[in-house]
Amino acid sequence: MLRRIFIFIFLIGFVFKTNAQSTKGKDFWFAYIPNLVSVPPDIYISSDQDVTGTITVQGIGYTQAVNVVGGTTARYTLPIGAVPPYNEGIHELAVHVETCEFVTVYAVNPGNASSDATVVFPTSSLGIEYTALNMTGAPNDWGDVVSIVATEDNTDIEITPSVNTDGGELAGVPFTITLNEGEIYLLRHDNGGDDLTGTTIKGVNTANCLPFAVFSGSQCINIGGCGACDHLYEQLLPDNNLGLTYAAIPLAQKNRSH
Numbered sequence: 001m002l003r004r005i006f007i008f009i010f011l012i013g014f015v016f017k018t019n020a021q022s023t024k025g026k027d028f029w030f031a032y033i034p035n036l037v038s039v040p041p042d043i044y045i046s047s048d049q050d051v052t053g054t055i056t057v058q059g060i061g062y063t064q065a066v067n068v069v070g071g072t073t074a075r076y077t078l079p080i081g082a083v084p085p086y087n088e089g090i091h092e093l094a095v096h097v098e099t100c101e102f103v104t105v106y107a108v109n110p111g112n113a114s115s116d117a118t119v120v121f122p123t124s125s126l127g128i129e130y131t132a133l134n135m136t137g138a139p140n141d142w143g144d145v146v147s148i149v150a151t152e153d154n155t156d157i158e159i160t161p162s163v164n165t166d167g168g169e170l171a172g173v174p175f176t177i178t179l180n181e182g183e184i185y186l187l188r189h190d191n192g193g194d195d196l197t198g199t200t201i202k203g204v205n206t207a208n209c210l211p212f213a214v215f216s217g218s219q220c221i222n223i224g225g226c227g228a229c230d231h232l233y234e235q236l237l238p239d240n241n242l243g244l245t246y247a248a249i250p251l252a253q254k255n256r257s258h
Helices: 002-018
Strands: 025-030 042-047 051-057 062-068 072-077 089-091 095-111 114-120 129-131 144-150 155-160 175-179 184-189 200-203 212-221 230-235
Touching: 025 114, 025 144, 025 212, 042 051, 042 062, 062 072, 062 095, 095 230, 114 212, 144 155, 144 175, 155 184, 175 184
Parallel strands: 114 230
Antiparallel strands: 025 095, 042 072, 042 095, 051 062, 051 095, 089 184, 095 114, 129 200, 144 184, 144 212, 155 175, 155 200, 212 230
8 A cells, every 4th residue: 555655656756747827817717526435525626836626526415625835736635426326317416626826636536545636638728539547357347437527517528438338338339419518428437347438428519619538447446466466546548648659567476567
């Protein structure tokens, strides 16, 4: 656990130093995804200057004042009800962070021995077309999920799953959902033999340019061949921000760790 915390802190520093301009903002929308280990989730907020603001989860009536001293990172622990249940469908559990100055936001699901975190992109960096990236688990693993977060009312989104979903949606067959501000749609797939990678998520009324966020991951999946499973949680970049060349660094002496 201590090693994972160290890696997370290192990555926070690395991302903040190398990509500060792309991850700083004053307005953020995101959602957690279910973790096999149920604990209250955390938000870390970093700023170069003194900042005030609010954290809101409308669906559970939660509001938290934000006060960050310049040059530091503040931690806020949300109620466990901010983590959606492992059910496919719409949940009013988007987390909204608003601040008076530019900050960087990190969302952490800190389950004991099954934790993960993501940098949260500001609303200004969101897009309208995404492609899911997940990981195929072992047959007995918990499934993978995709979470879609609306930032405005009447956000129409077309989803084409790459595999059959637990909610009855069929592989390769598009379906449309409408989300309002603060709502999320959780797409779920439980078969460890394949995963949701390649699922496309795109706005269908692009004339309105209503941006939304997408998160990918797994409730608990085996990584490293140690006989236990781990939570995966990451925000996806819009398709128009993807590149052509990447470097993948495995963990030392671990299988399936890319």
